[in-house]
Amino acid sequence: MAVLWLDDVNAGDIDLVGGKAASLGELTGAGLPVPPGFTVTAETYRTFIEEAGIDEELFAAVDVDPEDSAALRAAEERAADLILGTDIPDAVREEIIESYRQLGPDGEEAFVAVRSSATAEDLPDASFAGQQETYLNVREEHLLERVKECWASLFTQRAIYYRQQQGFPHEDVDIAVVVQRMVDAEKSGVMFTSHPSTGDPQIIIEAAWGLGEAVVSGSVSPDNYVYDRAKGAVADVTVADKKTLMEKDSETGETVEREVAEDRRNERVLSDAEIESLVELGERVEDHYGEPQDVEWAIVDGEVFMLQSRPITTIAESASDAETDTTDGDDGSDGGATSSGGGGGTDDENEDVLVQGLGSSPGVVSGAVRIVTKLDHLDQVQEGDILVTEMTMPDMVPAMKRAAGIVTDEGGMTSHAAIVSRELGVPAVVGTRTGTKQLENGRQITIDGDKGTVRAGADSEAEPAEEFEPVEAARPQTPVKPMTATEVKVNVSIPEAAERAAATGADGVGLLRIEHMVLTLGKTPERYIAEHGARAYQDELIEGIRTVADEFYPRPVRVRTIDAPTDEFRDLEGGDDEPAEHNPMLGWRGIRRSLDKPDVFQQELAAFDRIYEMGYDNVELMLPLVNDSDDIEGAKRQMREAGIDPEERRWGVMIETPAAALQIEDLASAGIDFASFGTNDLTQYTLAVDRNNENVADRFDETHPAVLELIGQTIETCRELGVDTSICGQAGSKTEMVNFLVEEGISSISANIDAVRDVQHEVKRKEQRILLDSVR
Numbered sequence: 016m017a018v019l020w021l022d023d024v025n026a027g028d029i030d031l032v033g034g035k036a037a038s039l040g041e042l043t044g045a046g047l048p049v050p051p052g053f054t055v056t057a058e059t060y061r062t063f064i065e066e067a068g069i070d071e072e073l074f075a076a077v078d079v080d081p082e083d084s085a086a087l088r089a090a091e092e093r094a095a096d097l098i099l100g101t102d103i104p105d106a107v108r109e110e111i112i113e114s115y116r117q118l119g120p121d122g123e124e125a126f127v128a129v130r131s132s133a134t135a136e137d138l139p140d141a142s143f144a145g146q147q148e149t150y151l152n153v154r155e156e157h158l159l160e161r162v163k164e165c166w167a168s169l170f171t172q173r174a175i176y177y178r179q180q181q182g183f184p185h186e187d188v189d190i191a192v193v194v195q196r197m198v199d200a201e202k203s204g205v206m207f208t209s210h211p212s213t214g215d216p217q218i219i220i221e222a223a224w225g226l227g228e229a230v231v232s233g234s235v236s237p238d239n240y241v242y243d244r245a246k247g248a249v250a251d252v253t254v255a256d257k258k259t260l261m262e263k264d265s266e267t268g269e270t271v272e273r274e275v276a277e278d279r280r281n282e283r284v285l286s287d288a289e290i291e292s293l294v295e296l297g298e299r300v301e302d303h304y305g306e307p308q309d310v311e312w313a314i315v316d317g318e319v320f321m322l323q324s325r326p327i328t329t330i331a332e333s334a335s336d337a338e339t340d341t342t343d344g345d346d347g348s349d350g351g352a353t354s355s356g357g358g359g360g361t362d363d364e365n366e367d368v369l370v371q372g373l374g375s376s377p378g379v380v381s382g383a384v385r386i387v388t389k390l391d392h393l394d395q396v397q398e399g400d401i402l403v404t405e406m407t408m409p410d411m412v413p414a415m416k417r418a419a420g421i422v423t424d425e426g427g428m429t430s431h432a433a434i435v436s437r438e439l440g441v442p443a444v445v446g447t448r449t450g451t452k453q454l455e456n457g458r459q460i461t462i463d464g465d466k467g468t469v470r471a472g473a474d475s476e477a478e479p480a481e482e483f484e485p486v487e488a489a490r491p492q493t494p495v496k497p498m499t500a501t502e503v504k505v506n507v508s509i510p511e512a513a514e515r516a517a518a519t520g521a522d523g524v525g526l527l528r529i530e531h532m533v534l535t536l537g538k539t540p541e542r543y544i545a546e547h548g549a550r551a552y553q554d555e556l557i558e559g560i561r562t563v564a565d566e567f568y569p570r571p572v573r574v575r576t577i578d579a580p581t582d583e584f585r586d587l588e589g590g591d592d593e594p595a596e597h598n599p600m601l602g603w604r605g606i607r608r609s610l611d612k613p614d615v616f617q618q619e620l621a622a623f624d625r626i627y628e629m630g631y632d633n634v635e636l637m638l639p640l641v642n643d644s645d646d647i648e649g650a651k652r653q654m655r656e657a658g659i660d661p662e663e664r665r666w667g668v669m670i671e672t673p674a675a676a677l678q679i680e681d682l683a684s685a686g687i688d689f690a691s692f693g694t695n696d697l698t699q700y701t702l703a704v705d706r707n708n709e710n711v712a713d714r715f716d717e718t719h720p721a722v723l724e725l726i727g728q729t730i731e732t733c734r735e736l737g738v739d740t741s742i743c744g745q746a747g748s749k750t751e752m753v754n755f756l757v758e759e760g761i762s763s764i765s766a767n768i769d770a771v772r773d774v775q776h777e778v779k780r781k782e783q784r785i786l787l788d789s790v791r
């Protein structure tokens with residue numbers, strides 16, 4: 016039998032029908048209202064390639080060097096040619112079509128969803144393996160073609176790359192395909208059958224008009240309903256402004272995004288009776304599985320359907336754990352810069368404070384001091400040590416990962432040490448001035464990355480040292496992702512942090528700094544290219560960018576072209592050729608260097624071009640430290656020369672100088688899609704306060720009225736000109752700045768990994784306050 020009906024499969028049939036179909040079968044068997052459907056089994060796929068005799072050629076074609084992007088592209092094409100170009104045997108075709116015809120209501124032709132259903136559950140991340148193709152509103156005419164396309168989705172470039180890298184044999188992965196009647200949803204959404212963080216008996220429902228894709232993909236802010244299971248009543252209703260919906264176009268059958276009619280935008284989606292029906296279903300599913308579930312549902316003609324159900328994985332060990340985590344997060348993301356002051360006084364009564372600095376990455380840890388003054392000392396940093404150094408450098412990242420904590424003499428909240436330690440989840444205190452002099456090697460100390468203190472002795476309350484904070488720690492501990500009209504994204508500087516960054520549920524990456532990838536090579540770009548060739552340099556960039564772009568796909572990832580001051584290049588091999596600059600922060604960095612060094616810039620842009628060619632349409636290009644349209648026109652010429660069409664791609668600029676903010680109309684006329692505030696630099700250049708100088712750290716104030724005025728005016732002009740605005744400086748993680756930016760109408764905010772969830776909540780609170788004010 017080529018197909019199996021959902022009625023006939025259950026959770027134990029993953030090998031046969033893949034995870035998705037097995038779960039739908041289980042729900043159907045439990046009597047829950049799942050739209051009818053069947054699965055083209057994994058065995059059918061296997062028989063198809065074996066009987067047609069294409070299996071060996073197929074597996075040989077995709078056994079390529081994953082770092083060779085031309086070979087990857089050719090492998091994907093060859094695999095698709097083989098699968099799509101081979102006929103499905105007659106008996107199988109007939110069985111699929113015959114089954115499909117039974118799905119039509121009263122003999123009508125059905126619209127079905129065709130989805131791949133992975134059997135490789137033992138792969139660390141099956142979503143990478145490419146088995147996630149979904150085709151909506153398919154009819155008989157295209158059904159068999161879509162089934163084959165699902166099969167071919169096993170061999171996209173991303174899937175091949177991932178399996179080759181993981182050493183996972185291609186021949187061990189099979190794929191099933193689910194064919195299921197579409198529900199033409201009038202309303203749809205998700206439901207958590209218990210509080211997703213505390214496990215409390217509350218059911219949380221998010222609902223929007225039209226098809227569920229809008230809610231699941233986050234493209235619309237849904238209504239939020241909280242149902243108290245103990246009291247058996249609706250406890251809270253938040254009605255969102257639902258600007259868009261997804262629906263089936265009645266002519267073409269395609270899913271399209273439409274504007275919601277004015278009078279329905281702020282109308283409540285679910286009635287109390289509908290909430291009751293959903294709650295009843297939710298409780299049945301939870302009972303069936305014996306654990307809280309995350310359910311996708313849809314309503315059509317008053318009838319409720321369940322489209323999918325998964326266990327909730329975010330419930331904390333205990334409610335009190337969740338409480339503590341949330342409070343710590345608040346302190347960590349906001350308080351550090353302001354409450355600790357630049358190496359000044361402390362409000363910590365503890366007498367054994369040895370040195371004091373800025374708490375730049377939250378957490379309290381104890382460990383032995385390991386002072387690093389030269390790079391060749393790095394090997395001495397053992398797991399669990401506290402790395403103490405003047406200032407961290409990119410080559411220190413492996414040692415920073417091993418360390419339990421980090422202390423630096425120099426630097427402020429936006430220094431390399433602060434940014435990287437936050438991304439690694441390693442507690443850090445920066446700008447202590449005298450840490451390397453006052454602390455002795457081997458001494459036990461406790462550092463507090465919130466308060467900015469370094470104390471003598473080990474603290475029994477300190478967290479046990481962990482090597483590189485686990486991904487779980489980055490997962491939100493608070494309830495359902497707050498849906499916000501203002502997008503909330505995340506900043507990434509080291510590709511190693513990509514998984515943690517994606518686990519936050521952010522809407523994309525607002526800034527991926529590529530200089531850290533380059534500096535980690537240990538050689539200046541010029542030296543690296545001279546010794547290893549331009550192609551190898553591109554490959555390094557591609558690998559780093561792709562790690563992040565994969566993790567977030569299809570969410571957008573803004574990748575910034577290189578921006579490092581000459582003093583950061585100086586310590587690398589080839590650094591002797593760097594010009595000696597009095598003030599590197601005002602010197603040869605960002606777009607200035609790129610335009611002056613087109614030979615190197617061309618290689619960076621070639622890496623972007625290759626990434627686009629690989630199909631990463633979620634990558635956006637961002638230019639740093641521009642001042643005016645001349646900078647942009649120069650960059651556009653270079654883009655074109657590298658084969659990138661600025662009209663076709665989404666790209667934009669950082670607003671990091673007062674000049675850029677004041678010249679925003681000029682910049683907009685050069686065709687930018689977005690402008691992103693780099694407040695680390697914008698503040699330093701507006702206030703003339705060196706961001707890396709601990710002596711003036713207490714004067715570094717991103718919320719200074721002058722900085723806010725530049726930002727406010729820029730947002731206003733951009734809104735008039737239809738240019739998106741964003742922030743990707745450190746200040747985007749601060750409550751005060753978030754409130755200001757939402758009020759001004761910014762399009763998105765990009766925060767640090769540890770601050771994303773708090774920022775989502777703050778944005779939502781502010782948006783609701785604005786709405787309330789407008790109707791009162």
Ligand code: PEP
Nearest residue numbers: 693694695696743744745
């Ligand atoms: C900024 O200047 O705010 C910014 C995000 O860029 P960087 O910190 O890399 O200079």
Ligand code: MG
Nearest residue numbers: 671693695696
């Ligand atoms: Mg900057």
